[in-house]
Structure formats: structure tokens, C-alpha cells
Amino acid sequence: MVDQFLEYVEKHQNDFIERLRKAVAIPSVSSDPNRRQDVFRMSEFLIDELKALDAINVETRDPGQQDFHGTPLPLPPIVLATVGNDPAKKTILVYGHYDVQPALMEDGWDTDPFTLVEDEQHRLLGRGSSDDKGPVLGWINVVEAHKSLGLEMPVNLKFCLEGMEESGSEGLEPIIHEEADKYFKDVDSVCISDNYWLGTTKPCLTYGLRGVSYFHLTVQGPARDLHSGVFGGTVHEPMTDLFALMSKLVTPDGKILVPGIYDQVRPLTDTEEKTYDNLAFEMHELHDAVGSAINIHDSVRHVLQHRWRHPSLSLHGVEGAFYNPGDKTVVPARVVGKFSIRTVPDMELDKVTELVTKYVNDEFKKLNSKNTMKIVCSHAGNHWLASPEHWSYVAAAKAVERVYKVKPDLTREGGSIPITLTFQDALKRNVLLLPMGRGDDGAHSINEKLDRSNYVEGTKLLGTYLYEIAAAKPE
């Protein structure tokens, strides 16, 4: 039966690409309130697709409203759908997100980000192609293949699709807890396809993610923007305070300066050290991915350890700063510095917020400034680590060997999918990350792409994984 499925996918790849084209055309940017309607439209697109495939039950849950700088904004629905409910079969929960990062032509895209374009190298370019519309549609392609062939699915499938992942998964966590004994009751294992291969040639299975805690640091002083000629040298300037504080968060070689942060990091054991032997990754792949040879660490091992299992602190931007071209002699009245910390086992979210808040307050006091300063954690998502010995990983490894004829690497990731640990803890089930795209897909960047072969072979992989689960001996 798996051969019939594989043949169907091969034959119908252009139809699958049309499905992706329709999805990419909906600019479902969750961080932009002006695009919220499009995020809702994207949920309707998925609901229609699932209903057309006789998903037995397509339901939604309403996560309520978001407080967007004081304005209430409705949150897009959680889309739930069940395909098959045979008690003799395993039930796999598939999570994915249908929102995307912002994308503008001005950012430097070569083609319109919301028009799927296939280039000469068979790369499917468009925002969300790899993160995460391609993989979500991959699962739907699997269901379509079975329906069209009149084949039974090898397992029961449950979908949980959200539209706020890129903005911290607001509203999803309470729904998972609430539904743990209801919608999610029969789930045996969870599979998420929302990450990437380590490099560009070899598939991987992923068992770890970093968490992320995001901070807003506001400094406010004058009642309005000021002329620097008239007031420069006579008042405490908010941006000067902000830069003084931001410069004390992290060193140029990546060391976090917040006291106590490293105390919570799990020590590296010899056993863990061995997991970094023989991974299919070379320094030039880091250079290619960033477009420059600006590595802090000289060995691949240390690059990956700093990506996967050490915390990092990044400075993201300053709201309220003068950033246009040209010269303007302004003293901004209020500036908000944004930074985030990627967290790792065994860091605790509350502890991280406490340490950062105390340190920034102490440093601000040292400035003797008469401005006011406020630091808040705007969102925080947990890190996650699973045990890759679980039957779901065994089945996935077999599926990779069948489709790609290679043994997958076992990897962790530096990025975050905030809800992963919630699934593991609330459902008490194993979670597997099974990526579709390549390490150079450019998620969040300009010219995001998914190679045609990754979309097609990736769809085959997701389906084959379900067959391998069904074929495994009961544990």
C-alpha cells in the first residue's frame, strides 16, 4: 500500500504545488494587526481543504482576544481535525502553524513574497513555503492521496493547527490543557514538522529546541522629542541610557552578562559530547547560510553546541529611534529596546525574567539618570528535549531510510516552537520533530523557499512515517 501512496505523490506533485500556491497567496502575518483578517482567511482555507477530504470532524477552538498595545484583537482559531478513529490503530497528533513572518518587497525579496514562484533550480519561493505552510500541506497531501486511492490511513491522524506561532502561540496553551482528556485523549504520539535539516543534503530527526524569553526595555524622559542643539548636554537622554543598558547585556563574542544565567545551564557530559561526533555539517554551511564568514567559534562542534544547548542573547531593535536616511538632530523622548534570550535546559522562565529584571534595574540605578526605565518580558516560551529512543523516532528513522536511502542525523535546534513542551507535559506523550525543508530555506528571511524535491519527498516521508508506525511491533 505504501508503494501506491508513493506513486500517487510522485504523480500528483503539481497539484500539491497548486495547493501551496493558494496558501502562500494568503498573507497570514500574525504579528501585523492589519493582516489579522488574512490569518483568519488562512484558517478557513485549511478548514475547507480538510473538509473536502472527509476529515471526519473539523472543529475549531477560540483562543479569545489578544491585548495589542491596549487594543483588543481577536485571536485566530485553533483548527482541529480527526482523520480516522479506529481503536485498533495508533493515533498521531500533527501540530503545525498557518501564520507566517512578515515579508515586504522592500526587504530585498527578488520576487513578490506572497506569490509562489518556481525558479530554474526548482525552488518554490514564497513566504511560508518552508515555515510552515509547506509541511502543514504535506500532511494534507498525505490524507488526499489516501482518499483518492480509496486506501485506509495506516494510523488515525489528529490535526492541531494554530495561527499565532510566530507571535508566541498566544492562547494555545490553556486549550491544550483543557482538551488533554477530550480531543487529545487517544493521542499516542505527537509529530511536528516545523524545522529544517541541518544542512542541505541529509534529512534529520530533531529532539530538542531552545526556548525564548522576549524583553522590552523602555526609557522615557522628556515629554516630547527635543532639539539636540537646544537641549543636548542639559538633560538625561533616553537613548543614551538605553544604549548604556543594552551594551551591558551581552559581549560582542556572545557571552551573556546577566549574572546567574549560566548557573542554570545543564552541564555538558561526555555522553552528550559524543552526540556531536560525525554530524553532517561543515563550517562553510554556516558561512553560506549567513552569507559571511563571521563565526564566533572555530569548530563545528562548538557552533552547534552554542546553537543547541547554550543560551544566547540577541539585540533586535529600538522602537522610537530615528532610523531614516539622512541627518536629524533629534533627541527621541521615549525609546524601547527589544532583546531576547534563547533558553536551554534547565533554565526556568520565571527565574530568567527575575534575573534580567533585577540586573537591568541595578544597572539603571548606576547611571544616576532622572529618566524612567521599565523592563517587561513580553512573551516566554519553554525549551524542549525529548528522548529519541521512542518508537516514533524509530519509525521516522526507518521512513527516512526508505525514502532517502540514508540514516538521518539526530539533531537539536536553536529556534523555538513554544508549544512543544506543553504537548509533551500536558499529554504525557513523546514529541518528534520531523523536518521537511533544508537548512538554507531562509525561514524568516528574504527569498524563503522550499525545494520542490523537499516538498514532494517530504510528503512521501510524512506518509511513510505513518506506515512505519503501523508496521512496528506493539511495544
Ligand code: BES
Ligand atoms: N519554525 C520556527 C522554529 C524553528 C526555528 C525551528 C529555527 C528550527 C530552527 C518557528 O516558526 C519560529 O520561528 N518560532 C519562533 C518562536 C518565537 C516567536 C516564540 C522563533 O524561534 O523565533
Ligand code: ZN
Ligand atoms: Zn515555523
